[in-house]
Amino acid sequence: ESLGDHRAKAEKMFGLMDGFLKNDPVSLQKDIVYHVEYTVARSRFSFDDFEAYQALSHSVRDRLIERWHDTHQYFKKKDPKRLYFLSLEFLMGCSLSNSVINLGIRDQYVDALGQLGFEFEVLAEQEGDAALGNGGLARLSACQMDSLATLDFPAWGYGLRYQYGLFRQIIVDGFQHEQPDYWLNFGNPWEIERVQVSYAVKFYGTVEEEVSNGSNYKVWIPGETVEAVAYDNPIPGYGTRNAINLRLWAAKPSGQYDLESYNTGDYINAVVNRQKAEIISNVLYPDDRSYQGKELRLKQQYFFVSASIQDIIRRFKDVHDNFDEFTEKIALQINDTHPSLAIIEVMRVLFDEEHLGWDKAWDIVCKIFSFTTHTVQPEGLEKIPVDLMGSLLPRHLQIIYDINYKFMEELKKKFGQDYSRHARMSIVEEGAVKSIRMANLSIVCCHKVNGVSRVHFELLKTRVFKDFYDLWPLKFQYKTNGVTQRRWIVVSNPSLCAVISKWLGTEAWVRNIDLLAGLRDYASDADLQQEWRMVKKINKMRLAEYIETLSGVKVSLDAMFDVQIKRIHEYKRQLLNVLGIIHRYDCIKSMNESDRRKVVPRVCIIGGKAAPGYEIAKKIIKLCHAVAEKVNNDPGVGDLLKLIFIPDYNVSVAELVIPGSDLSQHVSTAGHEASGTGSMKFLMNGCLLLATADGSTVEIIEEIGADNMFLLGARVSEVPALRDQGASVRVPLQFVRVVRMVRDGYFGFKDYFESLCDTVENGKDFYLLGADFASYLEAQAAADLAFVNQEKWTRMSILSTSGSGRFSSDRTIEEYAEQTWGIEPCKCPF
Numbered sequence: 001e002s003l004g005d006h007r008a009k010a011e012k013m014f015g016l017m018d019g020f021l022k023n024d025p026v027s028l029q030k031d032i033v034y035h036v037e038y039t040v041a042r043s044r045f046s047f048d049d050f051e052a053y054q055a056l057s058h059s060v061r062d063r064l065i066e067r068w069h070d071t072h073q074y075f076k077k078k079d080p081k082r083l084y085f086l087s088l089e090f091l092m093g094c095s096l097s098n099s100v101i102n103l104g105i106r107d108q109y110v111d112a113l114g115q116l117g118f119e120f121e122v123l124a125e126q127e128g129d130a131a132l133g134n135g136g137l138a139r140l141s142a143c144q145m146d147s148l149a150t151l152d153f154p155a156w157g158y159g160l161r162y163q164y165g166l167f168r169q170i171i172v173d174g175f176q177h178e179q180p181d182y183w184l185n186f187g188n189p190w191e192i193e194r195v196q197v198s199y200a201v202k203f204y205g206t207v208e209e210e211v212s213n214g215s216n217y218k219v220w221i222p223g224e225t226v227e228a229v230a231y232d233n234p235i236p237g238y239g240t241r242n243a244i245n246l247r248l249w250a251a252k253p254s255g256q257y258d259l260e261s262y263n264t265g266d267y268i269n270a271v272v273n274r275q276k277a278e279i280i281s282n283v284l285y286p287d288d289r290s291y292q293g294k295e296l297r298l299k300q301q302y303f304f305v306s307a308s309i310q311d312i313i314r315r316f317k318d319v320h321d322n323f324d325e326f327t328e329k330i331a332l333q334i335n336d337t338h339p340s341l342a343i344i345e346v347m348r349v350l351f352d353e354e355h356l357g358w359d360k361a362w363d364i365v366c367k368i369f370s371f372t373t374h375t376v377q378p379e380g381l382e383k384i385p386v387d388l389m390g391s392l393l394p395r396h397l398q399i400i401y402d403i404n405y406k407f408m409e410e411l412k413k414k415f416g417q418d419y420s421r422h423a424r425m426s427i428v429e430e431g432a433v434k435s436i437r438m439a440n441l442s443i444v445c446c447h448k449v450n451g452v453s454r455v456h457f458e459l460l461k462t463r464v465f466k467d468f469y470d471l472w473p474l475k476f477q478y479k480t481n482g483v484t485q486r487r488w489i490v491v492s493n494p495s496l497c498a499v500i501s502k503w504l505g506t507e508a509w510v511r512n513i514d515l516l517a518g519l520r521d522y523a524s525d526a527d528l529q530q531e532w533r534m535v536k537k538i539n540k541m542r543l544a545e546y547i548e549t550l551s552g553v554k555v556s557l558d559a560m561f562d563v564q565i566k567r568i569h570e571y572k573r574q575l576l577n578v579l580g581i582i583h584r585y586d587c588i589k590s591m592n593e594s595d596r597r598k599v600v601p602r603v604c605i606i607g608g609k610a611a612p613g614y615e616i617a618k619k620i621i622k623l624c625h626a627v628a629e630k631v632n633n634d635p636g637v638g639d640l641l642k643l644i645f646i647p648d649y650n651v652s653v654a655e656l657v658i659p660g661s662d663l664s665q666h667v668s669t670a671g672h673e674a675s676g677t678g679s680m681k682f683l684m685n686g687c688l689l690l691a692t693a694d695g696s697t698v699e700i701i702e703e704i705g706a707d708n709m710f711l712l713g714a715r716v717s718e719v720p721a722l723r724d725q726g727a728s729v730r731v732p733l734q735f736v737r738v739v740r741m742v743r744d745g746y747f748g749f750k751d752y753f754e755s756l757c758d759t760v761e762n763g764k765d766f767y768l769l770g771a772d773f774a775s776y777l778e779a780q781a782a783a784d785l786a787f788v789n790q791e792k793w794t795r796m797s798i799l800s801t802s803g804s805g806r807f808s809s810d811r812t813i814e815e816y817a818e819q820t821w822g823i824e825p826c827k828c829p830f
């Protein structure tokens with residue numbers, strides 16, 4: 001059947017080209033009411049906001065499903081090279097607003113609901129975040145899915161459907177406590193359960209030899225089987241009919257019954273044991289720093305990898321009867337090393353099960369896999385103890401050893417007897433705990449290794465993976481991260497969106513971000529400036545209301561809203577920010593009346609979660625609260641300074657806070673932030689940056705110019721020398737003074753804060769807070785000065801937005817498509 005026939009048939013069946021759901025307000029209303037009555041099963045004469053939200057989401061979901069079906073039909077017909085994006089984490093946030101915007105039917109829904117007596121925004125607030133990830137890496141995956149769909153790439157995302165997402169942070173007496181995020185409690189309208197799409201995933205057991213057709217083969221006899229069930233999440237593109245799929249796997253007891261235990265008569269125990277299978281996809285690991293080599297974590301990785309690879313090979317085999325075209329049809333991207341077992345799994349399937357022979361299988365593997373690393377810290381590199389790997393995945397361990405053996409042979413040929421080099425590069429690390437280095441494995445097997453910013457790339461080449469770069473310089477590339485302007489401007493900042501479209505005379509920038517540069521011409525235009533400030537004011541009002549509801553603190557809209565929101569880490573230096581606030585407080589306290597009148601009022605906002613086991617990060621959160629308590633209640637300070645800690649930072653909170661910020665801080669010690677993506681969201685929203693020259697900030701400087709932001713601190717190249725100076729590094733007196741205030745118990749909790757103070761004094765200041773403090777204060781003073789001149793400030797703000805084009809994930813994805821994956825758009829024509 002040709003495409004034309006298919007379309008003719010569809011038109012005849014439904015009398016429509018657009019599919020059969022109509023989007024006029026009356027049809028939408030009927031639809032919503034239908035879902036109230038039959039899906040939510042509430043009376044159409046009586047339902048509350050949450051039930052209305054559920055019905056509304058189901059009505060949107062129907063429209064998503066239509067496009068998603070059409071897209072996949074079309075992909076199937078065209079059989080283009082597909083990209084499979086494997087990630088253990090996706091931070092999707094909320095779906096409703098984003099979906100109606102990408103589907104282009106928001107206004108229609110607003111009308112339809114208005115006539116029913118509901119407000120779209122109020123219903124949208126009923127939704128909870130899907131938080132299946134920790135931080136930057138996970139949100140990046142979500143932004144990239146949006147771009148893949150929008151740019152019509154034939155892509156699939158694969159991940160894990162955790163029952164519990166990232167913990168909820170609650171604050172009790174200023175201390176962080178973690179609560180489970182049982183996000184599926186009230187159902188999830190954005191997923192489609194596919195009970196019929198399921199695969200058996202095996203663990204443990206032994207490896208045996210088998211002879212077949214005169215050759216010896218290894219056969220893995222597994223000891224445990226768990227079922228992986230697919231849950232599909234449609235991802236709509238903007239301005240296109242394409243909607244791609246994010247397939248998340250949930251663990252269920254295997255359909256293959258363990259007859260043995262049933263026959264022993266212990267029926268109850270046998271059933272209870274079966275339920276243990278579900279543990280695998282129960283909970284997301286909340287540590288965003290290091291790996292602990294836990295069995296459950298490895299199980300999660302292999303579970304998701306095995307199901308995804310089975311699914312991918314099944315789809316390929318549906319239309320191909322040999323593997324000749326495998327490398328022309330499939331690109332597999334692994335998001336950091338967490339899914340890197342996929343490489344070994346493909347090798348195992350092709351070699352052990354498909355009997356392609358080692359060389360052929362290896363050739364295929366090396367052509368299809370590419371990987372991106374998101375870290376610069378050595379402790380961020382994943383290592384798996386050999387014993388653990390050998391017990392859970394015995395055959396995989398053998399294959400890893402075989403790959404490593406051949407790799408070591410290659411090294412010997414190339415570098416002779418340079419044993420220390422061999423030891424550094426080996427996939428297997430000898431040591432107290434013999435381990436598999438997942439990054440080395442990934443570099444050896446992938447055709448491309450990508451960094452996430454230029455600075456990161458330089459560090460990979462010269463430090464982290466230097467030996468590998470010397471061996472294979474062409475394997476290494478970088479793609480500077482980007483974020484999607486659909487979520488980070490259109491969804492989260494509708495007022496700014498309207499102003500931009502008005503001044504550019506088009507909405508085309510939503511798909512083509514380069515057009516934002518057109519705003520540069522009007523950066524000094526008084527009318528645009530006035531509208532720009534009005535937008536900021538509206539957003540600051542929303543944020544101020546939120547702050548008041550949370551904390552009871554009333555903040556002044558005339559103050560500069562100075563924001564730092566991200567995971568709490570020593571290297572991200574929230575402590576530098578808090579010490580700066582203490583300094584500001586200290587100064588205000590000692591001022592006379594005439595000096596006080598010159599102070600630019602500030603609302604300092606900090607938000608972020610600490611990994612549950614990260615003691616120092618938790619102390620930083622407590623310090624924020626202790627300082628806030630003192631400052632916010634000091635009548636002598638009033639509106640000149642407020643400190644607000646926003647609890648439970650997540651994607652939705654970011655959508656509210658970013659548009660309402662004047663200034664945002666990205667002050668990691670240079671050389672530690674691989675890229676950073678929060679800064680890009682602030683930039684798009686016209687917030688000025690106060691930042692170190694780290695990660696992608698270096699590229700932001702190139703786009704908007706150093707004089708449109710507030711730069712501070714040592715550069716990447718200066719950091720090693722400063723560290724070498726240890727205790728003799730120059731530290732300003734103000735720094736000594738503010739740390740002393742904390743130590744002496746000025747904010748209470750004297751003993752508790754002692755170990756926190758120890759991390760920045762006595763030659764132990766690894767992240768160089770003391771060394772950068774003077775420069776930090778200067779940058780803050782420059783920000784104050786600029787804020788007084790509102791014309792100047794607004795101009796800088798407009799130039800920030802207009803210079804943010806390079807930081808769209810659309811650009812990043814185009815680069816990956818061309819330079820790494822070799823895929824082309826495949827646009828659904830109807």
Ligand code: F58
Pocket residue numbers: 134135136137138140287288289290374375380452481673674675676677695
């Ligand atoms: C982040 N990494 C980088 N890892 O820190 C950040 O600079 C970068 O912008 C971002 O990736 C996107 O490239 C990150 O978020 C994690 O959260 C891992 C989760 C699993 C455990 C180890 C950390």
